[in-house]
Amino acid sequence: MLQVNVLRTNPEWVKERLAVKNFKQIELVDEIVALDNERKKTQLEFDNTQAKINTSSKEIGKLMGQGKKEEADGMRLEVGNWKLEVSTYGEKLVEIEKQLHDKLIVLPNLPAEQVPLGKTPEENVSVKEAGTKPSLYAGAKPHWDLIEQYNLVDFELGSKITGRGFPVYKGKGARFQRAMIQYFLDYNTSAGYTEFIPPFMVNEASAYGTGQLPDKEGQMYHVTADGFYLIPTAEVPVTNIYRDTILKEDDLPIKMTAYSPCFRREAGSFGKDVRGLNRVHQFEKVEIIQIVQPERSYEVLDEMVAHVEKLLQNLELPYRILRLCGGDMGFASALTYDFEVWSAAQERWLEVSSVSNFETFQTNRMKCRIKNSEGKMQVAHSLNGSSLALPRIYAALLENNQTAEGIQLPKVLHSYFGGEMIN
């Protein structure tokens, strides 16, 4: 959620930025500023009347103590009238605040200056492409066939147990997955990230805090009996660790990493894009999250991008890094880099990580603030990224590294997997 302050002090700039994100209801900005002015006015009226009541109530107490009952009763009448007044202002205030909130919640985060203009994924800007795309031997297969050949993942079994999009990993296929999770976590913790194992379901307040609610409700699985949501990413529970928190400068930066399964309903997806591990309802992911001082957040974003890049290099995968254009960015993000790896048999890029700076968008909602040495309060910045989402890495590694003898694994995984090859 944007801070009202920003709209108040610089409405024209806000409108211009919103346009970059292809946001249509620009008029909301003026409406919000007007409502905010009204809010302040009403607040003042409310406070002044309430102050009169408070003063008189104390007075009544004194009079009662002195046994001056008649005087006290007179004041009671007066206070009674003010109370009516105050409750009117109170109701008005509640109404205004509700409207203000409802309008504010609709606004996406403002894109940073570097965000390219554009509406569709085609207009994302590739900032780097590295690694060599392998040339596969004749008869090379897409990962869904390799998975079957080596008996690694069983989709039909998952359908039987749960439904489409819930793969069952088995044998070496399960071990391979676990090896990657273990390696990714080790890689992250050795870079100073503290490891967490969070709850895999969250309450409404948490889903709201990171921006999944109210607008992305349909993407999450909802446990109605208890009012919980299955997490679509570890970002949700882990970032919410710092909900309603006041941090000291010394505490920063907060660097956290967590493995979790991720549950996404992905309503409406179909076709070849969803074949195999390309898109599933339950997948595994290792996430990195940072909470930092505002002045440092873009430096930290670069650091996180470099961190993920190195991980892909270690996995010896060809990748490219995209800076997302305004129209393709997430609602809560100010600047996002997507990482894609080349899937040699499918001959397409697969998104495996998305690293974003949310600036104050999440932290403002979550009330996560920093108190500096002078006692000044400021809203922290939050960032996160995947390092990495597993299924597509899984797919790319299988496809790119297939040989007639089996799947040749990258060196960094050998000790984790307990072997050099899947065969």
Next chain:
RNA sequence: GGUGAGAUGGAUGAGUGGCUGAAAUCAGUAGUUUGCUAAACUGCCGUACGGGUUAAACUGUACCAAGGGUUCGAAUCCCUUUCUCACCGCCA
């Protein structure tokens, strides 16, 4: 799931209707003093939204788990919800 006890500021913890936005202690912080490590003393030390100011100072309101109610006046009384702890039951 059952029964009981709780929820107060960074922590411990007092407070059962007005003088309590909240004692006290600890932690933190600024300073004074004693020639070190350290100790003693003094001041400051919650958040939000306003007013005010160049900025401060100053000042109004709200907040003692959350929401509602009673009252001229609520941390304190009543109702609802949530959470925590203990014991029992069930269970990985």
